[in-house]
Amino acid sequence: MAASLPSPASPPFSLATRNERVGELSSQHFDVLVIGGGITGTGVARDAAMRGLKVALLEAGDLATGTSSASSKLVHGGLRYLEQGNVRLVLESVSERARLMTLAPHLVRPMPFFFPVYRKKPRPLWMVGLGLWIYETLAMFRVPARHRTLRGAAARREFPGLTDDGLDGGVVFWDCATDDARLVLETAISAHEAGAWVLPRMRVEGFLTERGQVTGAHAKDALTGVSHSVSARVVVNATGPWTDRTLGLKRQRARLLRPTKGTHIVLRRDRLPLDATVMLRTDDGFIFAIPTEESVFVGTSDTDYSGDYDRVRATGDEVTSFLEHLNRAFPQADLGPDDVIGSWAGLRPLLTGGDDDTRELPRDHEVVLDDDGLVSVAGGKLTTYRLMAEEVVDRISERLASDGMHIGRSPTGAVRLPGGVGVERRRGELSSMGVQGRALDETIASEFGRDVADHLRRTYGGRWPGIIDRARADERLGLRIDPELPYLWAEVDHAVENELACTIVDVMRRRTQLILRSRDMGANCVADVGARMAQLLGWS
Ligand code: FAD
Numbered sequence: 001m002a003a004s005l006p007s008p009a010s011p012p013f014s015l016a017t018r019n020e021r022v023g024e025l026s027s028q029h030f031d032v033l034v035i036g037g038g039i040t041g042t043g044v045a046r047d048a049a050m051r052g053l054k055v056a057l058l059e060a061g062d063l064a065t066g067t068s069s070a071s072s073k074l075v076h077g078g079l080r081y082l083e084q085g086n087v088r089l090v091l092e093s094v095s096e097r098a099r100l101m102t103l104a105p106h107l108v109r110p111m112p113f114f115f116p117v118y119r120k121k122p123r124p125l126w127m128v129g130l131g132l133w134i135y136e137t138l139a140m141f142r143v144p145a146r147h148r149t150l151r152g153a154a155a156r157r158e159f160p161g162l163t164d165d166g167l168d169g170g171v172v173f174w175d176c177a178t179d180d181a182r183l184v185l186e187t188a189i190s191a192h193e194a195g196a197w198v199l200p201r202m203r204v205e206g207f208l209t210e211r212g213q214v215t216g217a218h219a220k221d222a223l224t225g226v227s228h229s230v231s232a233r234v235v236v237n238a239t240g241p242w243t244d245r246t247l248g249l250k251r252q253r254a255r256l257l258r259p260t261k262g263t264h265i266v267l268r269r270d271r272l273p274l275d276a277t278v279m280l281r282t283d284d285g286f287i288f289a290i291p292t293e294e295s296v297f298v299g300t301s302d303t304d305y306s307g308d309y310d311r312v313r314a315t316g317d318e319v320t321s322f323l324e325h326l327n328r329a330f331p332q333a334d335l336g337p338d339d340v341i342g343s344w345a346g347l348r349p350l351l352t353g354g355d356d357d358t359r360e361l362p363r364d365h366e367v368v369l370d371d372d373g374l375v376s377v378a379g380g381k382l383t384t385y386r387l388m389a390e391e392v393v394d395r396i397s398e399r400l401a402s403d404g405m406h407i408g409r410s411p412t413g414a415v416r417l418p419g420g421v422g423v424e425r426r427r428g429e430l431s432s433m434g435v436q437g438r439a440l441d442e443t444i445a446s447e448f449g450r451d452v453a454d455h456l457r458r459t460y461g462g463r464w465p466g467i468i469d470r471a472r473a474d475e476r477l478g479l480r481i482d483p484e485l486p487y488l489w490a491e492v493d494h495a496v497e498n499e500l501a502c503t504i505v506d507v508m509r510r511r512t513q514l515i516l517r518s519r520d521m522g523a524n525c526v527a528d529v530g531a532r533m534a535q536l537l538g539w540s
Pocket of ligand 1: 067
C-alpha cells in the first residue's frame, strides 16, 4: 500500500502565496530550479522536493498550459509500441500505469478498449489476441481484467453501431483514462506541500552564468512585467516542445526534438453512444474514440508542425478527416460538423529520429547534461512522467554529490498524490475508504446528484470534502455551473483559493473541463465564472 508523506503545514496553493514568493525570489538560493510546469517539470519538482532539496519551478503560463493538457488523456502501455518492437517502453509504461493506479486511483481509472479486426487487418484476430497476451504478461497481469476475444456475431452484439462489413471480430482489453491537466495540478500541489516554490506565469528569458556554468535564470513575471533573477545549484530545462528554444536562450543551436502536432475533437456521447474506447484503423495508424461521462473525445492526428508553438489549433481539414473516419466506422451515426462541440491540439515533444514517418518517431525520453551544467529532459509520455522525474533527480544527485551534498533515493513510487489519500477502488468503482466514507458517498449522491458525487470523487479523490463543505456552507455554491454538467460553483472558489487558478481559462479549461465538455464551449457560463473570480481576486 502506498503511503502518504506527512506534509508540514504549507501555505495555501494560491495566487497570494505565489505573489509573495515571487517578491522574495531574488534573495533566495535554490538547490534546483525547474523551468516548465507541465507533467515533466512538476514531476521533477515533486521528486526533488521530496528528497529534501530546495526547489523553485517557473512556468511561463498556467500549470499544464502546454502539451500536458492536450494529450489523449490516457495512461497506457501503448500497444502500438509493442508492434514497433519497443518492449522496454511498453514495460516501463505498463509498470508506471499500475503504479499510478495506486498512487492516484481517483485520476487514473481503468477503461475497456475495443480493437476491431476487419478482413484480417491490421492483423488476423489470433495475432491481435497474442499481442494482448504479451501486453498483459509484460504488465505481470496487473490489469483490471484480462482481454476477451469476440468473434463475428459477438462483436456485432457488443458494438452494434460499428460497421460489420468485413468484421472478423475484435479484442476487448483494459488500459486507463485520466485528466491530464489535473494530474499535473496534483503533482504540483504535492511538490508545493513538500516545500517547492511552484510559480506559474513566470517566463524564463535568459540564463545566469558564472565561469561557464549555468547558475540560474532571469524570469519575467507576466502579471506585473517585473524581471527577477533566480539562482540555483542546478537548472533543469523541462519545457517539453519548447526544449530546443529554451536551449536557444543560451545561444545553443540544438535539435533534440521534432515536435509533431496532435488534434482531438469532442462530440456529445448521445451522438456516439460508446461504452468502451474504440480504436479505428486509418491509413497511417489509429484514432481513438474515447467515451467520458457525457462526451466522446476523438483523436489523434500526428503530423509535422512548423507554425507558432503558442497557437496550436485544430484545422477544418483535420475535423473533416475525423468525421469521415467516424462515419465510415459508425455509418448510422451520420455525424456532421454541427456535432463537433469542441477541439484541442498540442505538440508532442518527440525525440529526433531517423524516420520520416512521424508515427515511427521514438516515444522514449532522454536526459541531457550539458558541459555548462544545464540538465534538459526531452521526450517521454504522460504515463512515464514519474519514472522520468526520478531519473532526472538521480542525475542531479550525482552532480550535487560532487559538491559534497548527498540526497536519498526517490520516494515518489510509494507516495500517493494528494487526492489519492483516503480513496480505494473496489471492483472497478471508486469510493472513500471505510464504512463511514462509503456512507458519506451515498449522502452526497442524494444531496447533489449521483453524477456530481461521481465527478467529485473522480476529480478530487479524498479531498472532495473541501468542495462539499463549501457547497453546504453557501447554497449558491452548491448549484451547478452548467445545468448539463456535474460541476458546482464551489469548484470555482476552490480552484482560486487552493489550486492557483488566476484566469477564467485556468478554471474553465484545466481545473475543470467546462470548455471541452459543455455544449457551447462554456459560453453560457463564462461571464458568471468571470464575475465570481472578480469577487474572489478583487478584479475591477
Ligand atoms: P509540456 O506539457 O508542454 O510542458 C512544458 C511547459 O514549459 C509548458 O507549460 C510551457 O508553457 C513551459 N515553458 C516553455 N518555455 C518556457 C519558458 N521560457 N519559461 C517558463 N516556462 C516555459 N502521453 C501519454 O502518456 N498518454 C497519452 O494519451 C498521450 N497522448 C498524447 C496526445 C497528443 C496529441 C500529444 C501531443 C501528446 C500525447 N502524449 C500522451 C504525450 C504527453 O502529453 C507529453 O509527453 C507530455 O504532456 C509532455 O509534458 P512536458 O511537461 O514535457 O511538456
